[in-house]
Amino acid sequence: MSNNYSIHSLKPGLKVIIFKEPCIIKSSFFVKPGKGQAFTRVKFKSFLSGKTVELNFKATDRLKKANIKEIDSIYLYNDNSFWYFLDNSTFEEIHVIKEIIDFKRFWLIPQCQCSLTVWKKNVISVNVNNFINLKVIQTSPVIKKNSINNSLKMAILETGVSIKVPYFIKINDYIKVDTRKCKYISRVK
Structure with a gap:
């Protein structure tokens, strides 16, 4: 199996190396302008910085496959x-530094399931x-009198x-939270 992807084979979800960083492809569009050479516009997100960037690639360009493990x-x-x-499969204990955890620490409660993204033997994302x-x-x-105007x-x-x-949520209630948006979803019975 090749360690490179041709630009035409890029699809959302593929993990590649761009600027020496592991990234995940978000979208890929072929563009044929009226004048000039055709190109492919690729939107990707860096695992390390979290930034999303768009770049244009020629048809002959190739991107290196990122050797990332979940x-x-x-x-x-x-x-x-x-x-x-x-680790669920090897039962080894894995430690992750505070900087990698960042805001996700608010969604980690003991015994919860999650996945760790590993690149070059280092955890880069939880x-x-x-x-x-x-x-x-x-x-x-x-x-x-406040409950009429303020529902939150x-x-x-x-x-x-x-x-x-x-307003009807009380202390000791359990609630369902969307961790992507840090938003209340519903009360749990």
């Missing part, structure tokens, strides 16, 4: 410097579930994240 794991615990995970159930640990009580209030969840929730 590891299914279970989140165990953290010590505020490292977050520890258990992928959490799109939806997670969390307990409300603090929220303000509803004042009757702030709540602090068990992981420390603050989000807007409907």
Whole structure:
């Protein structure tokens, strides 16, 4: 199997090396202008920086395949410097530095399933579930006259994240949260 992709074979989801960084292809469009040479416009997202960029490539260009591996794991615990995970297949403990975890720390509760993206034997990304159930640990009580105009209030969840929730949500309620948008979805019965 080749270590390179031709520009015509690029499709969303492929992992390639661009500017010496692993990236994932978001979209690829063939463009035939009225004048000049045809090209392919590729939108990609860097795993390391998280930035999304568009570049144009000639038909003869090739992109190197990124040797990236996904590891299914279970989140165990953290010590505020490292977050520890258990590899589901080898049962090895994997530690991830705080900078890689970043904002995703708010979606990691002990024993939750997630996947780790590994490149050159280093974890470069932690992928959490799109939806997670969390307990409300603090929220303000509803004042009757405010509930008519304001249908949302702030709540602090068990992981420390603050989000807007409907006025009827109380302390100790469990709610479903969209981790991509940091948004309340529903109350969990």
